[in-house]
Amino acid sequence: MQRYFIYLAYDGTNYHGWQIQPNGSSVQECLMKALSTFLRRDVEVIGAGRTDAGVHASLMVAHFDQEEVLDTVTVADKLNRLLPPDISVYRIRRVKPDAHARFDATARTYKYYVTTAKYPFNRQYRCRVYGALDYDLMNEAARTLFEYIDFTSFSKLHTDVKTNICHISHAEWTKMEGEDTTWVFTIRADRFLRNMVRAIVGTLLEVGRGKLTVEGFRKVIEQRDRCKAGTSAPGNALFLVNVEYPEEILNT
Amino acid sequence: MQRYFIYLAYDGTNYHGWQIQPNGSSVQECLMKALSTFLRRDVEVIGAGRTDAGVHASLMVAHFDQEEVLDTVTVADKLNRLLPPDISVYRIRRVKPDAHARFDATARTYKYYVTTAKYPFNRQYRCRVYGALDYDLMNEAARTLFEYIDFTSFSKLHTDVKTNICHISHAEWTKMEGEDTTWVFTIRADRFLRNMVRAIVGTLLEVGRGKLTVEGFRKVIEQRDRCKAGTSAPGNALFLVNVEYPEEILNT
Structure with a gap:
């Protein structure tokens, strides 16, 4: 049995998220349908993680198995013809047979785009915030x-994960190049809880607006109570941009 | 009487172009309505040029007059509140009373975005081309x-301009930064004829596909016959990005 990693990108606007849902279309379902059509059998696809409704990925990784060695x-070319225009496969790679897209991922990186001025382009990928934000304070928090x-x-409350422990290795607001009025929050961790990036961004925006101090932000974390954090920032401005794996599981 | 230049940007997707039309909405009409509402009188607005239906502008310039000196x-702030989200004013500037947004412009620059691979984002701003393009040949042409x-x-045939003379000072295809599969054609001239950029791009694409030689491209120009050129490239991938004026007409 061979295992393959699919590297893909998608615009999440028209999907109920990555994961297959009983009601509503998902990226995982589209990918499984396309693979099943091409390989003429039912193919299961496991993703590196789930993205929420409306969230995009400029890089998502998923794996599937196939008896024989594939070209x-x-x-990749056939899948792109079968998939809708908002999902694009840009690489398929043979990996070790026990490599797992979800369990072997050592880090995920997300980007969140906030704009404080009226800008007519890319509105579907930006969170418009009214009033000025103090990015220095947001970075301090x-x-x-x-x-x-x-x-x-x-x-998110009532999820099925066993632990809420995550190791965040990067978290920073930077000005977007080529788009003066847009700021980007980049966050990297070994794992993320459901809704975590959007809840962090929502709470950091309260710091930026002066409604919460850096000390207050600290208290929010320490209280371990979702109700103390800010409201989640909208999903349309969130992108999964990277998933990392140890080299040794990738090289067959 | 004071004259003002408005610097604005718009996503042209939902407009029948810059110029006021009897049927269909235009950017000029939206801008005139917003200014008229704010200044409580009928205000006329003259643009630096017209953009076709679906064409965007990251920078368009227009002028209007007002008896008194305005803040x-x-x-700009009030106009942005009155204008729809796809039109944004980012600067208003007092200029010499006889400065003219159209007649005093010394150069206009357009950009056209072509992508040869499937890419899920920004699809509304790109022209998707199937098959490989020879960008070296396209640049030679x-x-x-x-x-x-x-x-x-x-x-375009049957327009009301007196001459078809233009001085092109820049015309080049470059790879887009941050978007590997997208190429940008940048063209700058003192003036453009109606449909000119899209017709040039459409004809250069034929060169890139190997359907027309560089010598053939030359002949198309020399024959002065619209029917000899390639079909116009779609408007959704075209952006007006700059309009230039002599400094002396801007400084009051």
């Missing part, structure tokens, strides 16, 4: 994230 | 544009 360039590992405060 | 920052001044071949 990966041809498969973001740096406190490195001092904690329990992020219960930023997790 | 330009406040006016583009450079021949500098040797000609009569562009009748690339003009």
Whole structure:
């Protein structure tokens, strides 16, 4: 049995998220349908993680198995013809047979785009915020994230995960190049809880607006209570941009 | 009487172009309505040029007159509240009373975005081309544009302009930064004829596909016959990005 990693990108606007849903279309379902059509059998696809409704990915990784060795360039090309225009496969790669797209991922990176001025382009990928934001304060608060590992405060309630422990290795607001009025929040961690990035962004925006101090942000984390955090920022401005794996599981 | 230049940007997707039309909404109409509402009188607005249906502008310039001196920052702010989200004013500036947004413009620059691979984002701003393009040949053909001044071949038929003479000072395909599969054609001239950029791009794409030689491209120009040129490239991938004026007309 061979295992393959699919590297893909998608515009999540028209999907109910990555994961297959009983009601509503999902990226996973589209990908499984396209693969099943091409390979003429039911193919299961496991993703590196789930993205929420409306959230995009400029890089998502998923795996599937196939008995024989495939010509990966041809498969990628065929999949792109079968998939809708908002999902694009840009690489398929043979990996070790026990490599797992979800369990072997060592880090995920997300980007969140906030704009404080009226800008007519890319509106579907931006969160428009009214009034000025103090990005220095938001970065000061973001740096406190490195001092904690329990992020219960930023997790959706009643999820099925066993632990709320995450190790955040990067969290920073930077000005977007070529788009003066847009700022980007980049966050990297070994794992993320459901809704976590949007809850962190929503709470950091309260710091930026002066409604919460950096010390208050710290308290939100320490109280481990979702109700103390800010409201989640909208999903349309969130992108999964990278998933990392150890080299040894990739090389067959 | 004071004259003001408005610097604005718009996503042209939902408009029948810049110019007021009897049927269909236009950017000029929206801008005139917003200014008229704010200034409580009928205001006329003259643009630097017209953009076709679906064409965007990251920078368009227009002028209007007002008896008294205005607080330009406040006016820009109010206009942005009155205008729809796909039109944004980012600066208003008092200029010499006889400065003219159209007649005094010394150069206009357009950009056209072509993508040869499937890419899920920004699809509304890109022209998707199937098959590989030879960008070296397209650039060789583009450079021949500098040797000609009569562009009748690339003009819409039956327009009301007196001459088809244009001086093209820049015409080049470059790879887009941050978007590997997208190429950008940048063209700058003192003036453009109606449909000219899209006709040039459409004809250069034929060169890139190997359907027309560089010598053939030259002949298309020399024949001064619109029917000899390629079909116009779609408007959704075209952006007006700059309009230039002599400094002395801007400084009051």
